[in-house]
Amino acid sequence: MLKEFEERGEKVFLIRNLIEVRIPKKTYDKLIKRYSKEYIISFAEEKTVLNYITKRPLYFITRESGIPLLGYNAFGLIDRGTNLIQVRPITGCNFNCIFCSVDEGRFSKTRLVDYIVDPDYLLEEFRKVAEFKGKGVEAHIDGQGEPTLYPYLVDFVRGLKEVREVEIVSMQTNGVLLSEKIVDDLEGYMDRINLSISALTQDVANKLYGVRYPLKMVLSIAEYIANSKIDLHIAPVWLPGYNDDEIPKIIEWALEIGAGKRFPPLGIQKYIPHRHGRKPKVKVMTFKEFYDKLRELEKEYGVKLVLSPEDFGIEKRPRMPQPIRKGEIYNAQIVLPGRMKGERLCIVKDRLVSVLTDREVGEFVKIRITREKDGIFAGVVI
Numbered sequence: 414m415l416k417e418f419e420e421r422g423e424k425v426f427l428i429r430n431l432i433e434v435r436i437p438k439k440t441y442d443k444l445i446k447r448y449s450k451e452y453i454i455s456f457a458e459e460k461t462v463l464n465y466i467t468k469r470p471l472y473f474i475t476r477e478s479g480i481p482l483l484g485y486n487a488f489g490l491i492d493r494g495t496n497l498i499q500v501r502p503i504t505g506c507n508f509n510c511i512f513c514s515v516d517e518g519r520f521s522k523t524r525l526v527d528y529i530v531d532p533d534y535l536l537e538e539f540r541k542v543a544e545f546k547g548k549g550v551e552a553h554i555d556g557q558g559e560p561t562l563y564p565y566l567v568d569f570v571r572g573l574k575e576v577r578e579v580e581i582v583s584m585q586t587n588g589v590l591l592s593e594k595i596v597d598d599l600e601g602y603m604d605r606i607n608l609s610i611s612a613l614t615q616d617v618a619n620k621l622y623g624v625r626y627p628l629k630m631v632l633s634i635a636e637y638i639a640n641s642k643i644d645l646h647i648a649p650v651w652l653p654g655y656n657d658d659e660i661p662k663i664i665e666w667a668l669e670i671g672a673g674k675r676f677p678p679l680g681i682q683k684y685i686p687h688r689h690g691r692k693p694k695v696k697v698m699t700f701k702e703f704y705d706k707l708r709e710l711e712k713e714y715g716v717k718l719v720l721s722p723e724d725f726g727i728e729k730r731p732r733m734p735q736p737i738r739k740g741e742i743y744n745a746q747i748v749l750p751g752r753m754k755g756e757r758l759c760i761v762k763d764r765l766v767s768v769l770t771d772r773e774v775g776e777f778v779k780i781r782i783t784r785e786k787d788g789i790f791a792g793v794v795i
């Protein structure tokens with residue numbers, strides 16, 4: 414759980430293979446004469462905390478920090494007005510997919526910081542949203558990054574499953590950090606794993622994922638999940654010109670290993686270029702082209718590929734009340750840096766609001782709310 418080493422004149426602690434705490438060696442040597450390691454890690458003033466995978470500054474979001482978990486799309490909870498609640502415990506990814514909609518991974522040019530949410534705090538806040546939604550809630554763990562990097566994942570999933578209103582716990586993952594032991598530990602608590610496998614050919618996979626992709630390992634863990642009580646949903650991204658020949662192979666393979674016991678076995682995703690995502694040069698399919706192709710494949714393989722929220726039991730439900738509205742003006746305190754250059758996060762009425770400004774954390778700014786869609790808020794400094 415705790416590794417330690419020295420590097421570049423610093424004492425480094427690596428907690429749960431993710432949280433990297435760096436303290437100048439001279440400072441550490443003085444402190445260790447009087448305090449325990451645990452105390453120094455928590456309270457040393459002169460330290461840098463990084464996400465070990467992405468090497469970006471890592472912010473730990475706790476209840477004591479007073480930072481709300483609603484309002485921002487990179488961490489916390491998102492309620493889009495259905496019985497599905499998106500749960501985002503962590504940012505950062507061990508991949509660098511060439512099509513990544515959030516430009517994630519170590520080589521990201523736009524994401525500057527990472528966040529990790531304390532599991533007890535996230536559960537506490539999740540319970541409130543679930544209670545508001547009522548019975549038959551799906552807790553869907555996803556995020557701007559790879560959720561299996563969350564060091565508290567297994568206990569957190571178990572906690573979600575115990576929430577009275579929760580019927581389904583599901584998770585989006587690239588699968589690389591899963592092991593048979595983790596799948597065993599999740600069994601009985603996790604209902605569905607959405608696994609994003611976009612190629613079955615090694616060099617195509619390497620190109621798509623931007624890393625040496627452990628194809629054999631991912632295929633084997635996929636099969637292991639399919640043979641467990643957890644439902645397996647294979648979710649490739651179709652990137653024209655890159656993996657056109659892979660899609661039929663993935664369909665055949667998913668059916669062969671028994672994906673989709675309760676939910677559809679496949680959810681093929683259309684590549685959509687995003688403003689702040691990575692954009693490979695491809696001829697982007699129109700929605701019509703994409704759905705026409707899916708329908709052809711449906712006929713060929715006899716499997717449903719054009720999916721709707723109902724296929725996953727998703728239905729409309731009232732949204733959590735929105736305490737702030739577009740056009741309103743507030744004096745708000747900046748509490749955290751945002752993920753993007755020049756982005757800061759402010760608190761308004763127990764919600765986070767993203768604003769573009771070069772003012773510092775701790776300062777107050779006068780802002781006008783410019784976005785309030787799906788409980789995600791943005792504003793401009795006026």
Ligand code: SF4
Pocket residue numbers: 506507508509510512513514515516517518557558559587
């Ligand atoms: S697409 Fe997903 S797996 Fe790939 S880099 Fe982005 S967050 Fe990571």
